[in-house]
Amino acid sequence: MNLSPPALGPVSDGRKLYQQVASAVAESIRRGDFRPGQRIPSERELADEYKVSRPTIREAMIALEVLGVVRSRQGSGIFVSDTPPGDVPMIGLDIGAFELTEARRLFEGEAAALAAISIDDAQLAQLETLIESMERENRERVSGEHADREFHLTIARATRNSAVVDVVESLWDARYRSPLCKHMLDRARSVGVQPRIDEHQDILAALRQRDPQAARRAMRDHLGRVIEGLLHATETDALERARAEVEEKRSDLARRVAI
Template identity: 65%
Template sequence: MTTSTTEGRKLYQQVASAIAEAIREGAHKPGQRLPSERDLAEDYKVSRPTVREAMIALEIQGLVEARHGSGIYVTDAPRAQGSAPELDIGAFELTEARRLIEGEVAALAAATITDEELVELATIMDDMVVENDKDVRGEGADRRFHVTIARASRNSALVNVVETLWDQRYKSPLCRAMLERARQVGVRPRIDDHQEILLALKARDPAAARNAMREHLGRVIDNLLTATEIDALERARSEVAARRVELARRSAI
């Protein structure tokens, strides 16, 4: 099966719908392991990130579940479903858009940013360090850093686009689920990446600012790929469970 966007649905939705239909028709039975991510990507002629988004969408729907060190399985009692709910945009697609747009925003900002705005960015980075240390959810400082750069571009349309892309991170159930998984395995805003962006802006170097932003968001995509691997998530769950057992043991002393 070759998927396309001509049906007005995103690729991950087409793949998720096709697998859900196969489950309903009995091609994949309750308790049965689905083909590997690589095989599904080849079967549906899509990328592995698209397959991963489809798997997370199916998990949200209650049709499949991840099993540690084993793979993705059809649930023993899948919830009754009509048509698949609209899950909106995935984190890979969203971050790819941010990489394209925010790279150019940073280049423009490098030519127009003020000393006051540079000081503000440095202060926001301090807040980002605190949020990382305290495991604050919501990435408020990270969002402020990127929106401040957009405002330094002196283009209100670009500010609106950047803010909309950030807001979409929390409006989309699929994107929220993927970002939460990334946080569970320790993914946090990269301070060193943001420092490189700030240095390029301080140098008023548009090309360096563009490259720093694009490289940063490229690494975000790589981190999401790693963080949403089944084994990575299951390792995190196992470690949390082990810590809870150890805490209970110590509390009993």
Template identity: 55%
Template sequence: MEFPRHKLYQRIAATIADAIEAGRYQPGARLPGERDLAEEYKVSRPTIREAMIALEMRGLIEVRHGSGLYVTRRNAPLRDVRELDTDVGAFELTEARIIVEGEAVALAAMSMDDAKLAELESILRDMAAEEPSEPGVMDADRRFHLAIASATENEALRMLVELLWDLRTRSPLCVTMFERAKRSGVTPRIDEHRPILEALRNRDPAGARAAMRSHLRGVIDDLLAATEHEVMARARSEIDERRSTVARRIEI
């Protein structure tokens, strides 16, 4: 079934929801692994991960510690899965930022003036003064990227970059993914902003583009590691619980 107006992860989530409703996956059944699903649906593992998180958020599936993903019910809320116009995933959003902000920073390098460089330097100082987990770091991070977009002197680009940042806090799936990453210890990559600023200071479009793309690819790596870490942490917790149970039973 095709859903051309919807995002890729939503189409995959809706297709799996259809399979649940049709009885392919019964309540209590374990879903295939992430790699197997990616191969079956011919998509990337990050897309499968976003689809699984979306289905979990809507109560169709659940994570069982150290075991995998299981179907919880068949009456799938398909409308919720398919009709979320602003619900984009963190991988999808960051991929768009790589494309848009990579070119924006290259353009900004050609028109960057000393006043804008001083503003960026001040924002980096604000960022460094905050604890990595504090909201002030995220605010400074946003201001840094929007200041670069403003320096392009292209209002359409500035608005597009601002929209991508707004989606980060408006999209339920995106918010959920970044919150999980934060719980896993992932914080903004403060040090990676310095090479971006240095390339801008040198009026080096290619260097600025490379630094921005490297920074945002690192964000994707962090998200992948964080979601994998969450699964592994659950598994370790389950193993510890089982060990404690066995130890108590042995003492009887």
């Protein structure tokens, strides 16, 4: 591989890890290691080379796509743009969807546990109504996540702690403030990722039982699956694998028919 990456240790310069990786890849492109239109190494190769996780590589590649340095070809991989910009500052991209959802999983899990001991019947009824609204929004493919956002904020309010409400609301609003996060979530929605009704019902069931442990577990399980869904939705090799599976099945069918 031509990257010759620097060691990526603790972020001493204040940049997030994905920004360090994105900067290093952009620099290798700037110095001519990769030509315009050339395919860059796979996600797995980059993760091995930089000694970081694949979600970090995913966020770095999407950041470079937002900045116009690379472009994604469905089923083929990531390629250097035909006219990549020479100067690509990483500032302004802010937080990525994986990092944000991980923070939500940690914080909202505890918020759900606290809500389980103080939530009232009116708030439980409101959560049930919001799940119905989520189902309707999913059917009608409504843009945005209005009912989903209100569901999670209602749980935060049920803690009766204004600081908890402020933090949960801030985490949700960061989804729309950050260009990188918004781009990743838009991509997920474009391939059909929607709020999971059954998981929200599990959270509501635990709250109805006033069971803090079950509420924490249900919330953390839900947001863990959100991360898994984002990984799948932003997988640049997903269509390539699907095509390979179709071709394999087609060949197998041809062999069977020929018997």
